[in-house]
Amino acid sequence: MTDDPETTPAAGTVKPFAQFLQEQRNGNLHSELSEKLQELVAAVIEHDKGGTLTLTVSVKPAGNGINLVVSDDVKCKAPEADRPVALFYADSAGNLSRRDPRQPELPLREINDTSRKAG
Secondary structure (H helix, E strand, O other), X not given: OOOOOOOOOOOOOOOOHHHHHHHHHXXXXXXXXXXXXXXXXXXXXXXXXXXXXXXXXXXXXXXXXXXXXXXXXXXXXXXXXXXXXXOOEEOOOOOEEXXXXXXXXXXXXXXXXXXXXXX
């Protein structure tokens, strides 16, 4: 397979990284990054928190001295909503309770109010 002379930069020039993104995995890397970036921006706006989109490009020799194996990995760490919390108390045995074990229970009882006149 030969390089297209219209898209291959002249010797000594640097090929644009954007061109690599559009060629890697037949353009699927570029599409994936575009979608993940859109998802990240929406999540940042929704949660008012930052996030990251990370692209890792790995280049390894193919073993014949000229060919290279190029792989990629895309990780999107979008912000999420804060999870609700609950307040618990620990008793002397280390068990969690919704009631403070140091707080004595009051002997509450229901009282019928007979002082009000029906009217």
